[in-house]
Amino acid sequence: MAFNPNHFRDIDPGQRVLMGPGPSDVPPRVLQAMSAPCIGHLDPYFLAVMDETQQLLRHLFRTNNALTIPVSGTGSAGMETCFVNLVEPGDEVVVCVNGVFGTRMSDIVNRLGGKLIRVDGQWGRAIDPERVREAVKGRSPKVLAVVHAETSTGVCQPLEDLSSIAKESGALFLVDMVTSLGGMEVAIDEMGIDAAYSGTQKCISCPPGLSPISFSDKAMEALRNRKSPVSSWYLDMSMVGSYWGAERKYHHTAPINMIYGLREALRIIAEEGLEARFARHRLNHRALMAGLETMGLDMLVPETERLPMLNAIRIPEGVDDVKVRKALLTEFGIEIGGGLGELAGKIWRVGLMGHGARPKNVFLFLSALETILRAEGVKVKSGALDAAAEVYGAEGL
Amino acid sequence: MAFNPNHFRDIDPGQRVLMGPGPSDVPPRVLQAMSAPCIGHLDPYFLAVMDETQQLLRHLFRTNNALTIPVSGTGSAGMETCFVNLVEPGDEVVVCVNGVFGTRMSDIVNRLGGKLIRVDGQWGRAIDPERVREAVKGRSPKVLAVVHAETSTGVCQPLEDLSSIAKESGALFLVDMVTSLGGMEVAIDEMGIDAAYSGTQKCISCPPGLSPISFSDKAMEALRNRKSPVSSWYLDMSMVGSYWGAERKYHHTAPINMIYGLREALRIIAEEGLEARFARHRLNHRALMAGLETMGLDMLVPETERLPMLNAIRIPEGVDDVKVRKALLTEFGIEIGGGLGELAGKIWRVGLMGHGARPKNVFLFLSALETILRAEGVKVKSGALDAAAEVYGAEGL
Numbered sequence: 001m002a003f004n005p006n007h008f009r010d011i012d013p014g015q016r017v018l019m020g021p022g023p024s025d026v027p028p029r030v031l032q033a034m035s036a037p038c039i040g041h042l043d044p045y046f047l048a049v050m051d052e053t054q055q056l057l058r059h060l061f062r063t064n065n066a067l068t069i070p071v072s073g074t075g076s077a078g079m080e081t082c083f084v085n086l087v088e089p090g091d092e093v094v095v096c097v098n099g100v101f102g103t104r105m106s107d108i109v110n111r112l113g114g115k116l117i118r119v120d121g122q123w124g125r126a127i128d129p130e131r132v133r134e135a136v137k138g139r140s141p142k143v144l145a146v147v148h149a150e151t152s153t154g155v156c157q158p159l160e161d162l163s164s165i166a167k168e169s170g171a172l173f174l175v176d177m178v179t180s181l182g183g184m185e186v187a188i189d190e191m192g193i194d195a196a197y198s199g200t201q202k203c204i205s206c207p208p209g210l211s212p213i214s215f216s217d218k219a220m221e222a223l224r225n226r227k228s229p230v231s232s233w234y235l236d237m238s239m240v241g242s243y244w245g246a247e248r249k250y251h252h253t254a255p256i257n258m259i260y261g262l263r264e265a266l267r268i269i270a271e272e273g274l275e276a277r278f279a280r281h282r283l284n285h286r287a288l289m290a291g292l293e294t295m296g297l298d299m300l301v302p303e304t305e306r307l308p309m310l311n312a313i314r315i316p317e318g319v320d321d322v323k324v325r326k327a328l329l330t331e332f333g334i335e336i337g338g339g340l341g342e343l344a345g346k347i348w349r350v351g352l353m354g355h356g357a358r359p360k361n362v363f364l365f366l367s368a369l370e371t372i373l374r375a376e377g378v379k380v381k382s383g384a385l386d387a388a389a390e391v392y393g394a395e396g397l
Numbered sequence: 398m399a400f401n402p403n404h405f406r407d408i409d410p411g412q413r414v415l416m417g418p419g420p421s422d423v424p425p426r427v428l429q430a431m432s433a434p435c436i437g438h439l440d441p442y443f444l445a446v447m448d449e450t451q452q453l454l455r456h457l458f459r460t461n462n463a464l465t466i467p468v469s470g471t472g473s474a475g476m477e478t479c480f481v482n483l484v485e486p487g488d489e490v491v492v493c494v495n496g497v498f499g500t501r502m503s504d505i506v507n508r509l510g511g512k513l514i515r516v517d518g519q520w521g522r523a524i525d526p527e528r529v530r531e532a533v534k535g536r537s538p539k540v541l542a543v544v545h546a547e548t549s550t551g552v553c554q555p556l557e558d559l560s561s562i563a564k565e566s567g568a569l570f571l572v573d574m575v576t577s578l579g580g581m582e583v584a585i586d587e588m589g590i591d592a593a594y595s596g597t598q599k600c601i602s603c604p605p606g607l608s609p610i611s612f613s614d615k616a617m618e619a620l621r622n623r624k625s626p627v628s629s630w631y632l633d634m635s636m637v638g639s640y641w642g643a644e645r646k647y648h649h650t651a652p653i654n655m656i657y658g659l660r661e662a663l664r665i666i667a668e669e670g671l672e673a674r675f676a677r678h679r680l681n682h683r684a685l686m687a688g689l690e691t692m693g694l695d696m697l698v699p700e701t702e703r704l705p706m707l708n709a710i711r712i713p714e715g716v717d718d719v720k721v722r723k724a725l726l727t728e729f730g731i732e733i734g735g736g737l738g739e740l741a742g743k744i745w746r747v748g749l750m751g752h753g754a755r756p757k758n759v760f761l762f763l764s765a766l767e768t769i770l771r772a773e774g775v776k777v778k779s780g781a782l783d784a785a786a787e788v789y790g791a792e793g794l
Contacts, residue, residue, distance in 0.1 A: 005667035035432035076649040209652030255606030270402035
């Protein structure tokens with residue numbers, strides 16, 4: 001094939017409405033910040049940007065943890081960072097699995113030579129803490145790990161009981177906050193969480209590429225007391241932490257412009273206020289639920305265990321999953337997600353994350369889905385928009 | 398400390414002239430591409446962007462390797478990717494060390510449980526292939542690893558002999574191209590290179606955050622034939638490759654906007670043409686050398702072993718390293734690098750990388766350095782600008 005440099009056109013992705021499991025819609029201010037001139041990773045201005053980014057992250061995580069930084073990779077790099085720093089070969093690690101991301105945690109523990117104690121739960125339901133208590137009984141695991149907001153199912157895992165179990169057994173409490181951070185309360189210090197990681201492209205509404213993490217003093221102590229070196233040089237927090245801390249010791253070149261973007265996204269969050277932001281996520285979720293229920297659609301997750309930012313709709317029998325999602329994308333510019341793993345073809349995942357958790361997206365999605373389902377011959381009950389409007393009317397926009 | 402969201406100001410880094418060891422100056426077109434709307438990582442438009450990015454990378458690496466992709470992390474993540482996929486515990490790995498990045502390779506091999514065979518050379522000189530031949534004698538190492546362009550010293554390592562030694566011993570030939578890719582010839586297929594990695598923030602002139610890598614069929618075979626799983630889930634190329642390949646199997650969320658930027662930077666390179674670009678790097682290097690020699694300054698590296706894009710100047714005796722660099726930054730907006738490791742305080746590292754390899758940067762730097770050194774009381778010989786101008790005059794701009 002002849003290579004012709006003029007074959008490539010200007011980047012022009014158009015404008016989507018991102019209502020999948022992430023990335024979510026990115027505010028223009030964030031994109032603008034990312035396009036500021038690149039400067040050096042040891043430039044005094046950039047060092048100040050790093051400090052401010054850490055301050056803003058601590059505010060969002062509700063923590064005083066010194067090591068609270070964006071890892072230079074996506075959310076999965078954050079997951080790996082937590083395990084690779086805290087787990088040594090032979091360490092017992094309890095992992096709660098009720099979706100794709102708990103499964104991924106288990107895979108990582110195995111790769112690191114940890115002794116995996118897996119507590120499996122139904123996909124689409126929260127894990128019963130009593131099952132975890134039983135699994136831990138008589139053991140002293142190094143880590144107890146759980147996903148706060150399972151992006152593959154839309155389940156919210158309550159953390160209080162699991163935190164107590166971790167504390168009682170002396171385990172480090174490790175929590176995946178990829179989808180929860182920025183969309184609901186995740187008070188790390190108050191909840192007794194020792195290691196947490198997230199992603200930028202969900203409720204923070206920054207493009208993907210960074211993974212905010214935070215380690216408690218107890219986690220830092222475990223890292224210092226390791227018998228073997230961290231198997232990853234790139235993600236070794238004893239070294240990365242020196243660059244982000246007072247020493248400023250060069251480790252790897254930070255992703256400068258991505259950090260500009262993250263800082264701006266965090267600043268937008270701080271300006272809105274955490275309580276207002278979380279309330280906005282809950283409100284738009286309720287409006288969406290009201291509309292979907294009115295249409296006669298079922299949700300995968302029982303009401304009390306639902307996440308506000310990720311809504312898993314059961315695909316009505318006989319409806320073509322891919323055809324509907326394609327119509328949403330091509331006719332309305334809306335991206336939603338399909339099911340993963342055992343839920344492939346069975347659910348749609350609809351995100352109301354960060355900047356995208358807005359009435360206009362709720363109404364657009366309900367209108368689009370109703371239109372497409374009707375065109376597919378599905379008998380959809382009418383009144384979805386009214387039902388959503390009623391929620392907004394009752395609670396104030 | 399009270400947290401005040403209004404305390405944080407708009408991102409405004411000003412405009413630097415980036416003449417350090419990277420990041421280099423980023424063309425406005427790249428920043429503009431990065432600020433295009435974020436879309437989904439499985440969106441048909443983004444899948445096409447991925448394909449084009451791979452085409453452009455293959456053109457730059459001069460390879461037909463199927464696995465030629467940007468890893469979702471900085472250059473060091475690329476280094477780790479190559480070793481973590483190709484080295485298993487107990488594998489013999491020969492690493493050539495004549496600077497910081499060879500040292501880093503050794504560190505990674507040790508963390509992975511590889512059996513390190515280290516060939517040390519003087520910092521500031523290329524490694525003598527005969528020393529490598531001796532080290533390999535009677536062994537069958539799994540990997541022979543070397544840094545093509547040692548960013549910590551400015552040394553260019555010839556690859557031909559080392560490639561032969563690797564082939565004769567049956568080892569995979571692994572090359573660090575972080576600083577060479579985009580600034581000089583790196584024909585992977587022709588040179589018999591099995592695994593290579595680079596960074597976006599050097600001669601590609603894209604912000605840091607991605608690491609282009611390429612694996613030969615022989616490297617892919619070694620990956621398939623592993624006895625143990627790759628210890629990193631995030632960097633496991635058997636899975637990441639499935640997302641970038643025909644299967645499009647979701648692994649982790651790609652850093653969408655960074656990939657927009659990389660594609661644009663690679664497009665700019667393709668438009669300029671590789672030969673023209675490499676010639677431009679050589680020309681500006683020669684002009685800089687002429688100016689520095691005229692001023693009476695010495696280089697760390699002998700003429701025949703110098704890189705065009707990274708120039709290591711010996712700091713004249715009695716001159717305050719940090720004071721001079723600070724003056725360059727504050728008075729002229731120029732960033733250069735200091736020495737690393739054993740060369741700290743002994744050299745300045747001046748980059749002429751990618752977009753920044755231009756006469757205006759050469760003249761600005763020579764003028765600024767001369768001015769500052771004179772102000773510091775150093776007896777600098779005059780005529781540096783004339784000497785540089787003469788090079789441009791003789792060879793054409």
